[in-house]
Each structure stands twice: as structure tokens, then as C-alpha cells.
Amino acid sequence: MDKAQLETLKTRALALWKRHGRETPVPGLFVASADVPTGPIHGVYRPSVCIVLQGTKISQLGGQAYRYEEGNCLITSLEVPIRAHILDASAHAPYVAFVLDIEPAVVSELLVELARGEPIAAAGPAAMSVHPLANGLIDPLERLLALADRPRDIPVLAPLIRREIYWHLLNGPQGAMMRQIGLADSRTARIGRSIAWVRDNYTETISVPHLAGLAGMSPATFHRHFKAATDMTPVQFQKSLRLQxxxxxxxxxxxxxxxxxxxxxxxxxxxxxxxxxxxxxxxxxxxxxxxxxxxxxxxxx
Structure with missing residues (x-):
């Protein structure tokens, strides 16, 4: 990994944080910085890629913990409730990261180019995974951050750079997970439909057969794949959403x-x-x- 380019990304992200806070002028691009470690912070992650430029963070989904630090990216494929801790952060070396939302429809378009008539390898559902940041991603990520200072360019160039970033992710070690996001009938997408129902109806009583029907699975198969993806049962997932x-x-x-x-x-x-x-x-x-x-x-x- 090119340390100089990573340092440039960090400088740009910190500048955006100081000028805009978490939300940047680029739609779907968010930055974060902290100069002290944090205790447990609860929230909901959407399909996205989070890139850490300095410091260390742990995000916990169910009983599974994901640790990611400088030079790592966390891919999230489903909308999931998490508990997170920033472990390494100080005034001298703050935690710095940014997040780019992943749009399944755009990933689907790119899969057409990727497959070119060849079958796409199947993968089991997984809500989160951590990978090293590939060198090929650094340049388009830097260009995307730089767009925040050129508002007239954002509507035209941001979608193009976003596609380039997705393309690199599809062709990298996290490619199988990205494909699950873009395939409308993948197990991840089908579990995602049931999660959307729980999110929109979290006060209602859970019916596993109903959720399984939304996912196009038998109740037993659905329960197994839901647990594999989220490390929670549907009832535990709903309880976490309710309490958040x-x-x-x-x-x-x-x-x-x-x-x-x-x-x-x-x-x-x-x-x-x-x-x-x-x-x-x-x-x-x-x-x-x-x-x-x-x-x-x-x-x-």
C-alpha cells in the first residue's frame, strides 16, 4: 500500500471533517474523526464501504466482532444494528475514516460487464467483512474526496467515480460479497428483503414463516441463512432494532x-x-x- 497516498487521503478527509462535519457535499460520502477512544456506540449500518485512514475501530454484529484499522476497509452488505468502539484515537493521532454508501442498482449494472455471459460465483450471505485496502482503490477514492471542493463537478463526476470504486471492489478480495449486494436473487438480497420488512414493522410480532416467504425460502433455510448473515436470529435482530x-x-x-x-x-x-x-x-x-x-x-x- 502506498503510504504517501494514504496520508493524502487522511489529510483530505480531515479537512472535510473540519469544514462540513460528518456529511460532505458528495451524496453518500461521509467522514468521521475522533481524538479520544469511545465506549460502546450503537447504530445501524447500511450497505457501504468504510475506509480507516488512521486509528482502530471494532464493530460488533451479534456475537461477531470486526476489527479494522489504518489501511483496512469494512464492507457492509445489509442494513444491520451494530455496537462499535473506537479503540485508537488521540489529539496527536486522531481516528480518521470515511464511508461511501453502496448502491445495489449500480453494482447490478457493473455485474453485467463483469460476467460477460459467464456464471458468477456463488457466495453465502454475510453482512460484514474486513479487507486490506487495495492500491487500485486509492486513486479514485482521492478523486472522490477532492470533488467535495468542486460542487459544480459533483453531479457529473461523482457517479462515474463511484462506479469506478465499485468496479475495483468487485474485482478485489471482497468481490464475492459485492456480487451478493448486486444480485437481485442472491441470498444476501433475499435476506435483505426480510430485514427491510422488520425495519419498517419493528413494533409488530415477528413471524418467521412470513419473513421466509419474503425471502423465498423455507422457514428452516431462512433461519439458517439469516443467522449466518447477521449472527442473530430474526427475533434477536428485531429486539436490537427496537432497543436502538x-x-x-x-x-x-x-x-x-x-x-x-x-x-x-x-x-x-x-x-x-x-x-x-x-x-x-x-x-x-x-x-x-x-x-x-x-x-x-x-x-x-
Whole structure:
């Protein structure tokens, strides 16, 4: 890996962070920086690639932890609830990273060029994976970051550079995972349809046969592939989404704990408080007051 180019990426990302904060002028491109390690930060990751330019972060999905550091990229193929920690960060050497959303429709278009009539290798569903950053990606990534300073160029050039980045990812060690994102009938895409239903109906009672039908699988096959992709059962996945939404409501100054529990689908306030404490380490009232004083949820990077 070219250290000088990586340093240039870091300099550009830090400059964007200082000027714009997390959201850059380039659609779907986000940056992050932290000068101290963080405790557990909860959030939801979308299909994306996160590139760490300095420091170290761990993202946990279910019982699986993914560690990525300078020169690594984290690929996320599904919309999943995570718990993350920034491990290495200081005022002298801050954590620096940026995230680019992955658009499945664009990946699908590129798969046509990639296949050229040849069968595309199958791969099992996986929500996240970590890979070294390939040298071929550094140049288009640098050009994408540089676009933030040229707003007139963004509508024309950003989609082209994004396609170039996806192309390199498809042809790199993470190619099998990228293909799963772009294939409409892949196991990942089918699991993604069930996840979208859970996300949009998280207050409803889970029906595994219904979710399996959305994915076009038998209940037993669906349960196996869902667990393989997310390291959670569908019920555990829904519970994580519910409790993260509860935390968001508490962060938004809603201090009636029972009301929050009912709003996210719990019928028993005591069960809500018990499961909230198990996930976040403190009862909802106390945790809500603490997070309003400290940190917002993790939005990736």
C-alpha cells in the first residue's frame, strides 16, 4: 500500500471533517474523526464501504466482532444494528475514516460487464467483512474526496467515480460479497428483503414463516441463512432494532420510559427496562439522561 497516498487521503478527509462535519457535499460520502477512544456506540449500518485512514475501530454484529484499522476497509452488505468502539484515537493521532454508501442498482449494472455471459460465483450471505485496502482503490477514492471542493463537478463526476470504486471492489478480495449486494436473487438480497420488512414493522410480532416467504425460502433455510448473515436470529435482530429506536427516542428528550417501551412494541414496562439494561448496561431512564449529555448514536465511520 502506498503510504504517501494514504496520508493524502487522511489529510483530505480531515479537512472535510473540519469544514462540513460528518456529511460532505458528495451524496453518500461521509467522514468521521475522533481524538479520544469511545465506549460502546450503537447504530445501524447500511450497505457501504468504510475506509480507516488512521486509528482502530471494532464493530460488533451479534456475537461477531470486526476489527479494522489504518489501511483496512469494512464492507457492509445489509442494513444491520451494530455496537462499535473506537479503540485508537488521540489529539496527536486522531481516528480518521470515511464511508461511501453502496448502491445495489449500480453494482447490478457493473455485474453485467463483469460476467460477460459467464456464471458468477456463488457466495453465502454475510453482512460484514474486513479487507486490506487495495492500491487500485486509492486513486479514485482521492478523486472522490477532492470533488467535495468542486460542487459544480459533483453531479457529473461523482457517479462515474463511484462506479469506478465499485468496479475495483468487485474485482478485489471482497468481490464475492459485492456480487451478493448486486444480485437481485442472491441470498444476501433475499435476506435483505426480510430485514427491510422488520425495519419498517419493528413494533409488530415477528413471524418467521412470513419473513421466509419474503425471502423465498423455507422457514428452516431462512433461519439458517439469516443467522449466518447477521449472527442473530430474526427475533434477536428485531429486539436490537427496537432497543436502538428506544434509545433514539430517549435521546430526543422523551423521558417517559413506559411510553417509549409501548411505542417500540413492548407490552411490559418491566421487560422493556430489563432488556434495555441488558443491551446498554443501564436502565432506560438513567441511560437516556447520560446519552443526552454525551454522545449521539453511531452512524458508521
Amino acid at each position: 429506536e428506544a434509545r433514539r427516542l430517549l435521546l430526543a428528550e422523551c423521558t417517559d420510559v413506559a411510553q417509549v417501551g409501548f411505542a417500540i412494541g413492548y407490552e411490559s414496562p418491566s421487560q422493556f427496562s430489563r432488556e434495555y439494561r441488558r443491551m446498554f448496561g443501564a436502565p432506560p431512564g438513567r441511560d437516556g439522561a447520560a446519552i443526552r449529555r454525551t454522545v449521539a448514536p453511531d452512524n458508521h465511520a
